Amino acid sequence: METDLNSQDRKDLDKFIKFFALKTVQVIVQARLGEKICTRSSSSPTGSDWFNLAIKDIPEVTHEAKKALAGQLPAVGRSMCVEISLKTSEGDSMELEIWCLEMNEKCDKEIKVSYTVYNRLSLLLKSLLAITRVTPAYRLSRKQGHEFVILYRIYFGEVQLNGLGEGFQTVRVGTVGTPVGTITLSCAYRINLAFMSTRTAGEDTGVTYPSVEDSQEVCTTSFSTSPPSQPAALGVGSADLAYPVVFAAGLNATHPHQLMVPGKEGGIALAPNQPTHGAQADQERLALYTPSDGAHCMATPSSSEDTETVSNSSEGRASPHDVLETIFVRKVGAFVNKPINQVTLTSLDIPFAMFAPKNLELEDADPMVNPPESPETESPLQGSLHSDGSSGGSNSNAHDDFVMIDFKPAFSKDDILPMDLGTFYREFQNPPQLSSLSIDIGAQSMAEDLDSLQEKLAVHEKNVREFDAFVETLQ
Amino acid sequence: MNCRSEVLEVSVEGRQVEEAMLAVLHTVLLHRSTGKFHYKKEGTYSIGTVGTQDVDCDFIDFTYVRVSSDELDRALRKVVGEFKDALRNSGGDGLGQMSLEFYQKKKSRWPFSDECIPWEVWTVKVHVVALATEQERQICREKVGEKLCEKIINIVEVMNRHEYLPKMPTQSEVDNVFDTGLRDVQPYLYKISFQITDALGTSVTTTMRRLIKDTLAL
Numbered sequence: 001m002e003t004d005l006n007s008q009d010r011k012d013l014d015k016f017i018k019f020f021a022l023k024t025v026q027v028i029v030q031a032r033l034g035e036k037i038c039t040r041s042s043s044s045p046t047g048s049d050w051f052n053l054a055i056k057d058i059p060e061v062t063h064e065a066k067k068a069l070a071g072q073l074p075a076v077g078r079s080m081c082v083e084i085s086l087k088t089s090e091g092d093s094m095e096l097e098i099w100c101l102e103m104n105e106k107c108d109k110e111i112k113v114s115y116t117v118y119n120r121l122s123l124l125l126k127s128l129l130a131i132t133r134v135t136p137a138y139r140l141s142r143k144q145g146h147e148f149v150i151l152y153r154i155y156f157g158e159v160q161l162n163g164l165g166e167g168f169q170t171v172r173v174g175t176v177g178t179p180v181g182t183i184t185l186s187c188a189y190r191i192n193l194a195f196m197s198t199r200t201a202g203e204d205t206g207v208t209y210p211s212v213e214d215s216q217e218v219c220t221t222s223f224s225t226s227p228p229s230q231p232a233a234l235g236v237g238s239a240d241l242a243y244p245v246v247f248a249a250g251l252n253a254t255h256p257h258q259l260m261v262p263g264k265e266g267g268i269a270l271a272p273n274q275p276t277h278g279a280q281a282d283q284e285r286l287a288l289y290t291p292s293d294g295a296h297c298m299a300t301p302s303s304s305e306d307t308e309t310v311s312n313s314s315e316g317r318a319s320p321h322d323v324l325e326t327i328f329v330r331k332v333g334a335f336v337n338k339p340i341n342q343v344t345l346t347s348l349d350i351p352f353a354m355f356a357p358k359n360l361e362l363e364d365a366d367p368m369v370n371p372p373e374s375p376e377t378e379s380p381l382q383g384s385l386h387s388d389g390s391s392g393g394s395n396s397n398a399h400d401d402f403v404m405i406d407f408k409p410a411f412s413k414d415d416i417l418p419m420d421l422g423t424f425y426r427e428f429q430n431p432p433q434l435s436s437l438s439i440d441i442g443a444q445s446m447a448e449d450l451d452s453l454q455e456k457l458a459v460h461e462k463n464v465r466e467f468d469a470f471v472e473t474l475q
Numbered sequence: 476m477n478c479r480s481e482v483l484e485v486s487v488e489g490r491q492v493e494e495a496m497l498a499v500l501h502t503v504l505l506h507r508s509t510g511k512f513h514y515k516k517e518g519t520y521s522i523g524t525v526g527t528q529d530v531d532c533d534f535i536d537f538t539y540v541r542v543s544s545d546e547l548d549r550a551l552r553k554v555v556g557e558f559k560d561a562l563r564n565s566g567g568d569g570l571g572q573m574s575l576e577f578y579q580k581k582k583s584r585w586p587f588s589d590e591c592i593p594w595e596v597w598t599v600k601v602h603v604v605a606l607a608t609e610q611e612r613q614i615c616r617e618k619v620g621e622k623l624c625e626k627i628i629n630i631v632e633v634m635n636r637h638e639y640l641p642k643m644p645t646q647s648e649v650d651n652v653f654d655t656g657l658r659d660v661q662p663y664l665y666k667i668s669f670q671i672t673d674a675l676g677t678s679v680t681t682t683m684r685r686l687i688k689d690t691l692a693l
Contacts, residue, residue: 039543040526045513045523123634
């Protein structure tokens with residue numbers, strides 16, 4: 001069966017199938033990351049883009065795929081499968097899809113390996129790109145986040161479709177005939193999304209990351225347009241590369257690996273054992289965590305942070321005679337050693353009250369708040385704390401922690417007007433509340449209004465003609 | 476050589492026409508585009524890399540993949556926009572179709588001009604429906620999304636039959652097979668046309684309709 005295939009073609013074919021399998025896994029897993037994928041076209045061949053398609057390689061995924069393949073290739077009875085499943089935050093999980101790369105015995109002896117098979121594999125990858133966006137799991141994966149995440153698992157061997165529930169559907173992505181068999185790529189996907197609780201306690205999805213393998217084997221295939229009888233220049237440099245030779249008897253299923261995009265719906269979960277070396281991956285696109293530990297939050301700054309709370313007396317700017325108490329809890333910035341607990345200020349509506357001078361004893365120690373040269377004129381808007389109509393001059397009431405200073409608004413001149421800007425500001429700084437806005441009076445008038453409604457309606461009806469005439473004057 | 480012909484039909488709301496057409500056309504062109512060819516000596520050539528990107532539709536619950544080529548995207552958007560406008564202005568039942576035709580040029584001797592021989596034609600028939608309520612529109616979003624998923628599967632199925640494709644050309648003939656005018660990708664030579672169907676089901680072009688209308692208006 002294989003006698004027609006020369007050794008070079010056989011080598012090439014095996015390499016094509018191997019890299020096709022790896023790229024297939026990349027496309028499937030990347031399509032379930034939950035974000036849009038975008039790669040650039042390049043008019044100059046870079047030599048590392050297999051099948052002339054820009055498909056990025058996430059190293060962890062490549063590693064898992066190679067581990068599953070263990071040096072073997074898809075063959076009859078030995079399929080490469082990528083299982084996509086969903087796991088909720090409560091621990092329930094459900095298989096959504098199984099993508100299968102299979103080989104059957106139907107051979108196409110006449111086909112040219114280095115040209116036709118290669119191009120058809122490229123076409124099949126494009127089809128896979130398209131199909132991965134149309135199965136139901138795609139839309140689910142775009143919504144993953146806090147409530148559920150999407151996991152993937154790669155295994156090699158017999159296809160296991162039991163976990164897909166009843167009535168699952170199958171879509172065939174495509175086939176490519178080769179001299180050693182026909183490659184088929186298909187997807188079986190669940191249509192019954194009713195949840196089965198399959199809590200698996202202690203499931204370990206943590207993965208210790210391997211170092212990145214230097215396995216970016218170069219594809220520099222060029223094609224000849226000359227007739228087959230003439231020698232064609234092919235496969236520069238590719239013959240020297242070898243497969244990892246690992247013998248493994250039927251791998252057991254490895255644990256599912258989670259796909260999560262950092263920043264998706266606010267959840268950034270970083271695995272505690274991220275690779276620290278040689279990571280060429282787009283780390284921002286793949287993050288794993290161990291659910292048994294619970295979701296890890298983004299690392300917080302080491303300094304303690306108190307939350308800032310501001311409580312205000314309920315009347316707001318109610319009465320000029322009320323002194324507003326504000327409890328202000330300082331928020332401690334990063335790298336600050338001394339957390340300061342409470343500072344009591346009066347009058348919420350004084351801007352730059354924080355910069356009030358010296359009597360605020362707690363702030364003295366903090367150079368950030370109380371700069372060394374803080375003159376009294378630093379806060380021009382700081383006015384009277386008791387705006388009880390006092391005019392002009394400087395009130396030197398020492399009220400609580402504040403010292404009265406002269407209020408000198410910028411650009412105002414004292415000698416022109418009888419009432420200067422500062423006086424005006426002080427007088428009208430705390431105007432009395434409108435009576436109609438006070439709750440009691442408001443409620444009273446409301447009740448009165450309702451009672452007198454009938455009478456008012458009667459009066460208005462009498463004056464209908466007047467109203468109409470008025471309206472006409474407006475038109 | 477027989478020209479392969481595939482027909483797809485979609486029923487969409489007016490504002491979904493553009494995205495539905497782009498989804499189908501881009502999916503076809505994804506499969507019918509290669510990287511740029513770079514010919515070397517001795518008749519060999521290497522091929523550039525095709526990037527891809529996901530496009531989310533705004534009016535349909537659907538995402539499609541297109542080649543990463545802004546030039547190609549602009550060209551498609553232009554003609555799809557013209558189709559959408561023609562549909563809207565037709566005043567008919569909202570029936571129309573777009574055809575994406577892949578062809579090869581065959582050089583003829585002077586004084587005859589080159590022949591264009593189609594080898595694959597994709598026709599997308601569009602029926603525009605008008606919906607009254609927001610709930611219907613929401614259902615339509617989902618339904619059209621599902622329908623487009625089926626169309627993509629149909630397209631992929633046809634593509635993977637591996638039927639006739641033009642032979643890879645030599646350097647001197649590459650322009651007879653591929654559109655080499657784009658900077659970053661190289662689709663097979665293609666042309667896009669559209670027709671608006673009137674209520675009787677006969678095909679008339681927009682120009683003819685306009686002429687007739689103008690004549691009657693006199």
